[in-house]
Amino acid sequence: MSEDKFDAIIVGAGIAGSVAAYVLAKAGANVVVIERGNFAGSKNMTGGRLYAHSLEKIMPGFAGKAPLERKVIKERVSFLTEDSGVTLDYTGFRAQMPHEESYTVLRSPFDRWLMEQAEAAGAQWIPGTRVDEVITEDGKVVGVQADGESLEANVVILADGVNSLLGEKLGMVKPIKANAAAVGVKELLELHKDKIQNRFNLKDHEGACWLFAGFPSNGKMGGGFLYTNQSSLSLGVVCGLQHIESSSKTVPQMMEDFKNHPLIRPLIEGAQLREYSAHVVPEAGINMLPELVRDGVIIIGDAAGLCLNLGYTIRGMDLAVTSGEAAALTVLHAKERNDFSKTGLSSYQTLLDESYLMKDLKQYQKLPLFLENPRIFNHYPKMAADFMADLFTVDGTPAKPLYQKVMSCCQKGGYLNLIKDAICGVRAI
Amino acid sequence: MNHTTHTPHTVNVDLKLNANKFNVDEDHPHIILKDHPDITEIKKLINACPAGLYKLKDDGSVSFEVAGCLECGTCRIVCGKTLLEKWEFPRGTFGVEYRNG
Numbered sequence: 052m053s054e055d056k057f058d059a060i061i062v063g064a065g066i067a068g069s070v071a072a073y074v075l076a077k078a079g080a081n082v083v084v085i086e087r088g089n090f091a092g093s094k095n096m097t098g099g100r101l102y103a104h105s106l107e108k109i110m111p112g113f114a115g116k117a118p119l120e121r122k123v124i125k126e127r128v129s130f131l132t133e134d135s136g137v138t139l140d141y142t143g144f145r146a147q148m149p150h151e152e153s154y155t156v157l158r159s160p161f162d163r164w165l166m167e168q169a170e171a172a173g174a175q176w177i178p179g180t181r182v183d184e185v186i187t188e189d190g191k192v193v194g195v196q197a198d199g200e201s202l203e204a205n206v207v208i209l210a211d212g213v214n215s216l217l218g219e220k221l222g223m224v225k226p227i228k229a230n231a232a233a234v235g236v237k238e239l240l241e242l243h244k245d246k247i248q249n250r251f252n253l254k255d256h257e258g259a260c261w262l263f264a265g266f267p268s269n270g271k272m273g274g275g276f277l278y279t280n281q282s283s284l285s286l287g288v289v290c291g292l293q294h295i296e297s298s299s300k301t302v303p304q305m306m307e308d309f310k311n312h313p314l315i316r317p318l319i320e321g322a323q324l325r326e327y328s329a330h331v332v333p334e335a336g337i338n339m340l341p342e343l344v345r346d347g348v349i350i351i352g353d354a355a356g357l358c359l360n361l362g363y364t365i366r367g368m369d370l371a372v373t374s375g376e377a378a379a380l381t382v383l384h385a386k387e388r389n390d391f392s393k394t395g396l397s398s399y400q401t402l403l404d405e406s407y408l409m410k411d412l413k414q415y416q417k418l419p420l421f422l423e424n425p426r427i428f429n430h431y432p433k434m435a436a437d438f439m440a441d442l443f444t445v446d447g448t449p450a451k452p453l454y455q456k457v458m459s460c461c462q463k464g465g466y467l468n469l470i471k472d473a474i475c476g477v478r479a480i
Numbered sequence: 481m482n483h484t485t486h487t488p489h490t491v492n493v494d495l496k497l498n499a500n501k502f503n504v505d506e507d508h509p510h511i512i513l514k515d516h517p518d519i520t521e522i523k524k525l526i527n528a529c530p531a532g533l534y535k536l537k538d539d540g541s542v543s544f545e546v547a548g549c550l551e552c553g554t555c556r557i558v559c560g561k562t563l564l565e566k567w568e569f570p571r572g573t574f575g576v577e578y579r580n581g
Contacts, residue, residue, distance in 0.1 A: 087569055087570075087571075087572045087573075088572075088573075088575075088577065089573050089577060092578065092581055093577045093578055093581075094551060094575070094576070094577075094578065095578065095581050096578055096581040097581065157580045157581055158578070158580075158581030159578045159579050159580050159581035160580075160581075161581075162581070178572075179572045179573040180572040181569055181570075181571055181572040197572075198572065213553065214551075214552075214553035214556065214569075216568065216569070226557075226560065227553075227557050228557070229524075229557055229558045232557050234528060234530055234552060234554045236530040238496065239580045283580070292528060292554065292557060292558050295524050295527045295528045295558060296520070296521075296523040296524040296527060298527050300527075301491070301526060301527045301528075301529075301532065302527065302528055302529070302530050302554075303491045303493045303496075303529075303530060303531075303532050304490075304491045306491070306530075307489050307490075307491035308488075308489065310489075311489045324496060324499045325499055325579075325580060326499055326500055326578060326579060326580045326581075327493075327496035327497060327499055327500055327530075327531075327550075328500075328550060328576075328578055328580075328581060329530035329531065329550040329552040329554070330552050331552050331553050331554055331557060
């Protein structure tokens, strides 16, 4: 073991890890971040939209300094069939408070910036190094091993991402099951900013978030997304992994077909593919939480499965910020009393319980099950499209009354199913 | 009523991966597929891998290419130890390097 013992070693420089490092370093703690990538953010991707509230609390005014893409002012949700789409569009110009804003974001520049803030606050930084083992002594975590070297700390904070191999090795994180996970793929498409602003009706620095249900995920749980960045578009598909073997399309094919959908193709015309990335999304929310704390160790961010799938949006990054902050405050608290045992670190759980994070996870705990219902991603997008086609088609045959059109579209999915799903849906949200 | 026929756009994932920066660790593959993988089980990997690295060849055997891996972990989640001899992260500095993310 080396001479220096850190207050905390943080594994992984994603959002959770860097925020934990920033808060710890700012309070004068001796903290080091170890990251396997060459720079912070080099292994990370998002859809991506960052809700500002949690970081705004820690770094007030961060949005004026951080490399964010565009401030979201436009929301769209579409139900897609193979050759049609029904879209809901909301544009909001009402003045918002900084903690109510959200931004489109690219993780490579953003995470790099965030780690720089932690470094400037005094955190030590070891990039390009993979942590191979968490070292335990008498059942207590005492450090990590990386590149054959050992580093010692009072607390190890695992921020090693959704595939937390270290958390699994410790037996704290249960292996993710296919029915509780989705895979997201994204194409980063470069397009001149004027074209983006014309095509999406935006001004400088204004952004749009657009989600698509139905066709993109081939009727499986999931959907498509499109976010406008400064001079690129983030276009992607999220697809549930349950029964993926029975899908008639591969995930890359879903992505390709989504790109070629008549609603999408004109929007990306002339855009150049600059990057193709993927990430697993833990979808089971509170039902999948690991053991968050043990003697000398805390798990945060994606590694702890902290993710909220609300169907119309997936939140992970704002939760990562909050868990990173809570872990840092917990270590500082434990340091004061020199107690780094599970009991000494128990305020982590308390801080999360008292925050929006656990409250939201509890609030939406029935939603993942609801979203497993194939009708949500299959029948209903088609129903909406059929109704619209019916409503707007004039072909010279005598018109049916509106209620008959509605009824005939509803009938296809079954009235009872529709009523049942509506009730379950309302209860889950 | 006219029915629009769609030309299927068969995906070429390799072309997409070409846009990425990779630093492949030639001597230490971080994922190793078992020797005689179960063909029905491998359908999961063929369908799910975002990088299309698991391919069914014409002779019915399965090919796997570790270069081009996006390190997402989908294969380890859908099949786990039934098909994979090993799944770990590439050594420090190696693997995909996102410039946008």
